[in-house]
Amino acid sequence: xxxxxxxxxxxxxxxxxxxxxxxxxxxxxxxxxxxxxxxxxxxxxxxxxxxxxxxxxxxxxxxxxxxxxxxxxxxxxxxxxxxxxxxxxxxxxxxxxxxxxxxxxxxxxxxxxxxxxxxxxxxxxxxxxxxxxxxxxxxxxxxxxxxxxxxxxxxxxxxxxxxxxxxxxxxxxxxxxxxxxxxxxxxxxxxxxxxxxxxxxxxxxxxxxxxxxxxxxxxxxxxxxxxxxxxxxxxxxxxxxxxxxxxxxxxxxxxxxxxxxxxxxxxxxxxxxxxxxxxxxxxxxxxxxxxxxxxx
Amino acid sequence: xxxxxxxxxxxxxxxxxxxxxxxxxxxxxxxxxxxxxxxxxxxxxxxxxxxxxxxxxxxxxxxxxxxxxxxxxxxxxxxxxxxxxxxxxxxxxxxxxxxxxxxxxxxxxxxxxxxxxxxxxxxxxxxxxxxxxxxxxxxxxxxxxxxxxxxxxxxxxxxxxxxxxxxxxxxxxxxxxxxxxxxxxxxxxxxxxxxxxxxxxxxxxxxxxxxxxxxx
Numbered sequence: 001x002x003x004x005x006x007x008x009x010x011x012x013x014x015x016x017x018x019x020x021x022x023x024x025x026x027x028x029x030x031x032x033x034x035x036x037x038x039x040x041x042x043x044x045x046x047x048x049x050x051x052x053x054x055x056x057x058x059x060x061x062x063x064x065x066x067x068x069x070x071x072x073x074x075x076x077x078x079x080x081x082x083x084x085x086x087x088x089x090x091x092x093x094x095x096x097x098x099x100x101x102x103x104x105x106x107x108x109x110x111x112x113x114x115x116x117x118x119x120x121x122x123x124x125x126x127x128x129x130x131x132x133x134x135x136x137x138x139x140x141x142x143x144x145x146x147x148x149x150x151x152x153x154x155x156x157x158x159x160x161x162x163x164x165x166x167x168x169x170x171x172x173x174x175x176x177x178x179x180x181x182x183x184x185x186x187x188x189x190x191x192x193x194x195x196x197x198x199x200x201x202x203x204x205x206x207x208x209x210x211x212x213x214x215x216x217x218x219x220x221x222x223x224x225x226x227x228x229x230x231x232x233x234x235x236x237x238x239x240x241x242x243x244x245x246x247x248x249x250x251x252x253x254x255x256x257x258x259x260x261x262x263x264x265x266x267x268x269x270x271x272x273x274x275x276x277x278x279x280x281x282x283x284x285x286x287x288x289x290x291x292x293x294x295x296x
Numbered sequence: 297x298x299x300x301x302x303x304x305x306x307x308x309x310x311x312x313x314x315x316x317x318x319x320x321x322x323x324x325x326x327x328x329x330x331x332x333x334x335x336x337x338x339x340x341x342x343x344x345x346x347x348x349x350x351x352x353x354x355x356x357x358x359x360x361x362x363x364x365x366x367x368x369x370x371x372x373x374x375x376x377x378x379x380x381x382x383x384x385x386x387x388x389x390x391x392x393x394x395x396x397x398x399x400x401x402x403x404x405x406x407x408x409x410x411x412x413x414x415x416x417x418x419x420x421x422x423x424x425x426x427x428x429x430x431x432x433x434x435x436x437x438x439x440x441x442x443x444x445x446x447x448x449x450x451x452x453x454x455x456x457x458x459x460x461x462x463x464x465x466x467x468x469x470x471x472x473x474x475x476x477x478x479x480x481x482x483x484x485x486x487x488x489x490x491x492x493x494x495x496x497x498x499x500x501x502x503x504x505x506x507x508x509x510x511x512x
Contacts, residue, residue: 023330024323042458049458050400051448057431058401058409059423104308129337132307136315136329163326171337178341179366185348186369199372199492205499219496269367272459 022243023166026157030287031165031280033096033143038276039130040093043106047086052113053079082109093134096144103134126175127273130168137164143287165280172277173240176256180236194222197229197266204267214265228262235259242281249281307336375491379410379507381425383432384482385475393428393483394467396447397435402462414487414507425483425510436477439468482511 056076086109093102110128138161140146141154183191190196201215218225239252256278264270314329382390398406413424431448439445445468468474490502 046458049453052400054400054448058427059420107308129333132311132333132336133329135308135311136326159323163330167330167333170334174334174337174341179369181341181345182366182369185345186366187371190371191369193371196371198496200368202492202495203372203376205495268462270459270461272461 023163024159025162026159027162027165028157028285028288029138029142029154029161031282031284032137032139032161033141033147034284034287035130035165035168035280036096036099036134036139037094037143038280039127039134040090040102040106042127042273042276043110044087044090044094047083047090052083055079082112085109086113096140096146099140099144099146100135103131107131107135126172126277129171133164133167139164168277168280170243172274172280173242176236177240180233183233183236191233192226192230194218194225194229197225198222201267204269214262215267218266228266232259232263253278253281372492374493375489377411378407378488378490379414380486380488380504381410381428382484382486383429383475383480384484384509384511385479386481389473389475390484391473391475391480392467393432394435394445394447396445397428397431399448402460410485413485418508421485421508422510425485425508429480429483429510429512432483433477433480436475436480439474440477482509484509 053076056074056079086106089102089105089109092098093106107128110131138154138158141161147154187196197218201218204215218228235252235255239248239256242248242252257275260271260274310332311329314325314332317325381393383393384390395403395406401409410424413421416424435445435448485507487505487507488502494501
């Protein structure tokens with residue numbers, strides 16, 4: 001009994017050390033700086049690319065009647081103000097000034113936008129969750145206005161630069177893993193049938209009123225549809241293995257890139273932010289050495 | 297919405313308290329923050345899995361923030377019920393409405409919302425149809441003056457705008473008969489049903505019943 005308890009304690013201790021090492025190993029600030037640029041850059045790009053204020057044209061009953069403790073903010077003026085606030089906060093965060101306040105502001109506006117049932121920030125929740133991390137992280141110690149203007153030099157390496165990056169990676173992998181598990185739970189083995197992807201392509205023909213050359217291939221070659229569905233499942237459920245063996249990222253991350261490209265080309269669904277978020281699985285410390293040698 | 301705002305406030309307050317609480321070491325606080333962060337990510341997933349296995353019927357996970365979901369995790373249903381809106385001109389002919397008229401709503405949501413409108417009150421339906429009509433007229437006028445209608449979306453960054461989650465087809469850019477803006481007099485909304493197998497054999501095979509209409 002004592003041996004069992006000791007073995008169990010050892011196992012927990014090893015696991016704890018492994019997790020601590022994984023999250024708190026010293027790292028240079030540049031990858032975290034790039035993560036800040038990616039997150040705020042994508043939010044800024046989205047916010048200035050859409051005429052959000054036009055949502056006010058649609059009847060509240062249709063778009064969900066958004067209100068904040070009784071205040072219905074689905075008016076042209078309110079939505080324009082919110083868009084401007086979001087764009088200003090995202091610009092500040094992108095430049096690396098008042099980053100924590102910028103992250104909290106962006107998060108609040110994204111919550112408000114999300115309440116409008118219009119798919120404004122479709123698939124954007126992952127980005128929003130990263131703002132929670134940036135609210136507490138020292139993400140402006142590199143590649144930022146602060147690092148340029150401040151005479152105080154940040155530590156060349158610190159655990160403070162590692163944990164937000166690792167959390168971003170784990171959260172991203174969890175999203176893929178969860179979507180894979182949902183497919184298994186809700187479809188079971190029928191997910192692997194060619195008819196599954198073919199059926200959704202037919203649905204997209206209707207909703208988008210569009211016929212894609214690549215999508216037509218799914219209808220023409222059932223084997224291709226079955227292989228694509230199987231590959232998506234393997235990638236989504238398998239990529240979590242990167243947490244156990246870091247080298248697997250060289251296999252899974254390019255494969256996930258390819259998966260998103262194929263989904264876009266066949267079903268016309270683009271998860272643009274993932275193309276950028278996946279870049280954060282690599283070490284960008286060389287940006288620091290490039291800076292020293294005058295490349296940035 | 298109140299629930300979402302409350303959750304947001306609670307999350308932000310927790311993060312700030314954890315970040316600022318000076319009584320415990322920074323590293324321990326970061327550990328707490330990470331635990332809360334992953335709990336937030338995994339709780340909706342756990343509830344959904346529990347719902348699947350135990351049929352516990354927890355409706356709240358659908359409104360939880362940071363909920364990951366699979367866009368398509370089930371096989372496509374055998375038959376679909378959709379809504380279709382068309383413009384009607386002064387001689388009674390019907391014309392398709394370009395999906396870009398709905399922007400900034402994406403087509404998938406536009407379809408869902410139009411379908412949702414079928415179960416709403418007649419007043420609400422008239423409101424929806426009138427809005428769709430007005431936006432369609434503006435879009436047609438834009439097309440007449442500029443030669444094309446690229447949607448309401450490309451207003452600031454042009455072709456460098458953030459790629460849309462789904463790119464709606466340019467229906468009016470194809471070989472369909474497009475009415476003049478001053479010739480359109482109303483909107484008709486149909487309830488449409490189609491079968492997966494039937495549509496595969498012949499895309500023109502579907503049922504179509506008038507749900508409501510709006511006349512200027």
